[in-house]
Every structure is written in C-alpha cells, then in structure tokens.
Amino acid sequence: MGSSLKKLFCVPDEFFDPAYDFDFTHMSKSNSDSDCKRGNEPYERPYGWKRFALKVRDKYPDGNAWLGTDGWRNHSDPGEWPVSYHGTSVQRAEGIIKTRYKVGGGKMWGRGIYSTPDIDVADSFSTTVKPIKNGKTYSVIIQNRVNPKNRKIIEDMDYWLIPIPDGTSAEKEKEIVESSIRPYGLLIKEDKEYFFSKILAR
Template sequence: MSITDQEVILKALSVLTGVTAKPHTSNSSFRSKSSNSKPQLDIYNLIPTALLGQNDPQGGYRCMDLEKEVFVNMTELLDPRYDYDFRNVTNNSLCQRGGEPYKRPCGWYRIALKVLNKYPDGNVWLGTDGMREHSVAGEWPVSYHGTSCTGAEGIASSSYKPGGGQIYGRGIYSTYDIEEACSYSKQFTKNGKTYNVILQNRVNPKMRKQCEKKEYWLIEIPEGTTSDKEKEIVEKSIRPYGILLKEV
C-alpha cells in the first residue's frame, strides 16, 4: 500500500486528532450543537482539533465537540500537486523560511493540505513553491507539531518546563526542528507498516513567542479566551499545510 493511499492518510488523521477519521464526499459543514450534519474535518478546525487537544488541565480549550468520529472530504482537504517526497533527501542543513531557521523534513513524505486561496490575507504566508534555502518577503516561518488530543499534555509537561516547574504559557507549542518534533510524534500501524506522523505548519512571526529554549515557539491563548476568539487567534497565527509521514 502506498504512503499516499486514502486508508493510510485517514489513519494518520485519526491519530493526529484523537478521533476516527472516515471518508466523506459531501461538503457538509462541521457539526454544531444545533445541527444534525456530520462533523467534517477541514484546514480550519484541524489545528484546534489536533494541536489544542487537552493542553489545559482545567479544560479551557480542548478538541472540538467531535464525539467519536469525523468525516473527511479528501478532495477538499488534500492537494496532491504539492506532495513532496523527502525520504531520499539527505541535506538537512538549516534553511530559512520567514527569516527564521528551518530544518527540512529529511526522511519524511509530505501529504499537502489544500490551503491556497483559503485565507482572507491571500497566499503570501506560504512563500514560493519549490526547494530553496532562502526566505521570500512576507512568508511565515515553518514549524512542526506532532502531538494529538490524547497526548497533548506531554508537550506542556516535559521539555517546555523551565525552572520552578512553570510552562512557558498557555497555547499552542511547535518547533522549527524536525528532530525535536519527532520526539512528540504519534505512531500508527496500517497493513503491517508503522509510521510516525506530525503536522507541518507556518507560524505568524507577529503572533509567535519564542520560548526560553529557543527552538520552541508558542502561540499564546490566554486563560478565559472564548472559543470564537480562540478560533480567530489560531487562524491568524498558525496554519497547517502538510501532514508528514515516516515509516519506522
């Protein structure tokens, strides 16, 4: 089975989000409390679902009201034109995106998410396509995040603790270092093959806080922030554009 097969991608999404991802061909919207439509995963709720998780032990922000399964319109979520195979790429020297360091995901395969023309501020945040070591004007830095809803507490309880046992802040953590992110990656097995999976994102440099450990970045979401405001902060601050898979 190919790494790009639908079954593998759906399993990866299930691991990232902590719920069962199933194929769905309609354009039905994400379930609301007053709606009977099927919950659908898209680029806008992928970050809140996969990244916010259960970081806050007080339950302030958590997986959206997903129940046990979510449906995925593969045509709407994925953009195979921009898939990229890094499995045989060995040059892992630091590059730059958005004027910040960036480690290519050598050894991984990127499943591209369909993000072009999806945000009101256009596509400048993505930069230009293709392999390059330099930044272009207006693009956002690259970051990685590998933790799902069922494991998000780990990212706020280990490497992110400075002296005194206090985490750097409440919000979404990610890193430009693929090796650091891999230590938080989730694993799954499909048809006898085992994969690590993480998300590749772009981070708004105006919204990002650099942590004491400089390779870690934080998008702050203050305690007491409403769900609507959280959604606004996320869309302005961190945007996933690829699912990274690596056979282990």
C-alpha cells in the same frame, strides 16, 4: 493522496492538495541546507518524511504571502512565515486538518499552541501508529507556518508558543489561532527505529 498511507486517516480528499505533495523519504541534508530560509529564518526540511500537502491556498482572508512562492528554493519571500512542526497522533492530526489547532494548557509556559522549528523535537512528541494490514509503524507530524509577530520563543526547549490567555472567547480563540499558526502539510514516516527496538526487546 495516491498512497496506502492515506488509509491511516479519516480525512476526505477535499482537504488535500496533491500537486504540492513531496517525498523527502530518501533525501538527506546537503551543504546548501544551511542557507535555506523561510520567513527569513532557518528552515529544516523534513528529510526522511513524506509530505502530503493540505489545501490552504486562498483559504485565509490575508492572501497567500505567508506561504511564499512555489517550488524548491533556498531564499525566503517577502511576507513569508517561518516553518514549525507539531508532533501528534493520527486522531489529533485529523482534527487539526479538518478544523484547526485546539488550545492546550502548558503548565510551565502557559496556555496556547506549541510547535517547534526542530523536526526531531516534534518527532519526540509524535505518537506511533501501526496499521493492521502492513504491520509497519508510522509517526505523524503536522508542518506549519507560524506568524512571527504572534509567537513566544522558548529558547531553552526550542519551542514556539502561540499564547492564548485563559478566559478567551471561542470566537477570539479561533481568530488568534488562524492568524498565528497554519498547518500546510501532513508528514508521515515509517518508524524503523521503533520497529527494530521492538525486535531487540523480544
């Protein structure tokens, strides 16, 4: 990954694809962002975050159309899936990257995998981590593509749910998850608001 941020994770280099890394840290929204689409749906670029690309090309049996074409673009490509975000912890991010999403039990909306198209919503679920060496605090989010055919939209909360019923076998669960939600980026951000709130609380 070519960065000290890599040391936050116990994930081998073989899981990453540095050619597709992108640093949104010092970028901000522009007027053209309102027209940005992925999967024919609005795409909120992860401004303020650094993205480390995961190695996903040719990983799945149905090809790469779900990712769309490479490069900076506003339009959506045929067969492309929309983007979602999942706020998490370093430890859980490691597990997602190395294997896949594990099913959680949402009490209100049901069992399955939850994510959101709103990166600020995802950030509210991100667990901060503070490495010993540099003393800075970071937040972690997983960037995904979601199969629109397999999701349930919870509009009031701006969540997307991949439903997985109770009693689903491990094999079937794996099949549903991998055909419905695919992580393709690890997002890391220095959490300055968290840092300053700690300073003011002293």
